[in-house]
Amino acid sequence: MNLIDIDSEICTACGLCIVECPFGLLAQQTGDVPDLIPGGESFCMRCGHCLAVCPVGALALDGETPESCDPAQTGAVVDPPAMAALLKNRRSIREYKDRPVPRKDMQELMEPVRWAPTAKNEQPVHWLLVDDRAAIHDLARLTVEWAREIDRMPELVTAWDAGKDLVLRNAPLLAIATAPSDGLSPVIDSTIAASALELAATAYGLGSCWAGYFMRAAQQYGPIAERLNLPRGHQVCAALMMGYPKRTYHRVPPRKPADVTWLGSV
Numbered sequence: 596m597n598l599i600d601i602d603s604e605i606c607t608a609c610g611l612c613i614v615e616c617p618f619g620l621l622a623q624q625t626g627d628v629p630d631l632i633p634g635g636e637s638f639c640m641r642c643g644h645c646l647a648v649c650p651v652g653a654l655a656l657d658g659e660t661p662e663s664c665d666p667a668q669t670g671a672v673v674d675p676p677a678m679a680a681l682l683k684n685r686r687s688i689r690e691y692k693d694r695p696v697p698r699k700d701m702q703e704l705m706e707p708v709r710w711a712p713t714a715k716n717e718q719p720v721h722w723l724l725v726d727d728r729a730a731i732h733d734l735a736r737l738t739v740e741w742a743r744e745i746d747r748m749p750e751l752v753t754a755w756d757a758g759k760d761l762v763l764r765n766a767p768l769l770a771i772a773t774a775p776s777d778g779l780s781p782v783i784d785s786t787i788a789a790s791a792l793e794l795a796a797t798a799y800g801l802g803s804c805w806a807g808y809f810m811r812a813a814q815q816y817g818p819i820a821e822r823l824n825l826p827r828g829h830q831v832c833a834a835l836m837m838g839y840p841k842r843t844y845h846r847v848p849p850r851k852p853a854d855v856t857w858l859g860s861v
C-alpha cells in the first residue's frame with residue numbers, strides 16, 4: 596500500500612493537496628496527478644490535510660479513503676455567542692452528586708477529544724479513566740501521604756485528617772491523561788486534550804475540575820505511578836476530576852480583562 600494514493604480518474608490536478616501539505620511533500624509535473632516527492636514518506640505526519648482538502652475525493656492517505664472520513668462542516672460550527680457562553684459558563688466543579696458517570700457517555704466524549712491538536716500530529720495521549728470510588732480515594736490518600744512526606748501543602752493534610760478530601764473531592768470519576776515522556780510535547784498535548792474534554796463534558800451535564808495536587812504528586816511520587824500501572828515510558832501529564840455538579844451557578848464570576856498587546860503597524 597502506498598502512503599498516498601490518488602485516483603487519476605477522479606483527480607482534476609487542481610493542486611490543492613500540494614499547497615495544503617504543511618511540509619510541501621506533494622508535487623506535480625505540469626498538469627499531472629500529484630505524487631509524493633522522493634523521501635516524502637518519512638516526513639509525512641499523517642495529518643490528513645491532503646485528504647481533507649481534496650474537493651473531488653480523489654486522494655487516500657495511509658489506507659484512509661475519502662469515504663472513510665466524516666464529511667466536514669464548512670463555516671463556523673458554533674456561532675460567537677454560543678462559543679463565548681460555552682467558555683464563560685464552564686466552572687471548576689468541586690462537589691459532585693452521588694451518581695456514577697456512565698461509561699457509555701465517557702466513551703462518547705473521548706471520541707471528539709481525539710481531534711485536539713498535538714505536536715506533529717503525534718496523538719500521544721492515553722486516557723486512564725478511574726471510576727472506582729475506592730481507587731480514587733486511595734489515589735487521594737497517596738497524594739496526602741506524599742504531601743506529608745515532603746512537608747508541604749499543609750492544607751491538604753489538615754483537611755484529610757479531618758475527613759475532608761481536598762485532593763480529588765470524592766469525585767466519581769478521575770480522567771488521567773498520560774503520554775510518552777520522550778514525545779515532542781507530552782504535557783502540552785495532554786493539557787490541550789484535557790481542556791477539550793473539560794469543555795465537551797459540559798454538553799453531557801458533567802462538571803470537572805483540574806486535579807492539580809494529584810497531578811504533581813503523580814509526577815513526583817513513585818507509589819502513585821506504581822498504582823496507576825502506566826503504559827511503559829508514559830508520564831502523568833494532566834488529570835480531571837469529573838462528575839455531575841451538585842450546585843448551580845447563577846452568574847458568571849468576573850475575570851481580569853484580556854491582557855493583550857498588539858504588535859504591528861496600524
Ligand SMILES: Cc1cc2nc3c(=O)[nH]c(=O)nc-3n(C[C@H](O)[C@H](O)[C@H](O)COP(=O)(O)O)c2cc1C
Nearest residue numbers: 685686687688689761762804805806807808809848
Ligand atoms: C493546572 C490547574 C490545576 C488546578 N488544580 C486544582 C486542584 O488541585 N484543586 C482544585 O480545587 N482546583 C484546581 N484548579 C482549578 C482552579 O482553581 C480554577 O480553574 C480557578 O480557580 C478558576 O475557577 P473556574 O475554573 O471555575 O473558572 C486547577 C486549575 C488548573 C488550570
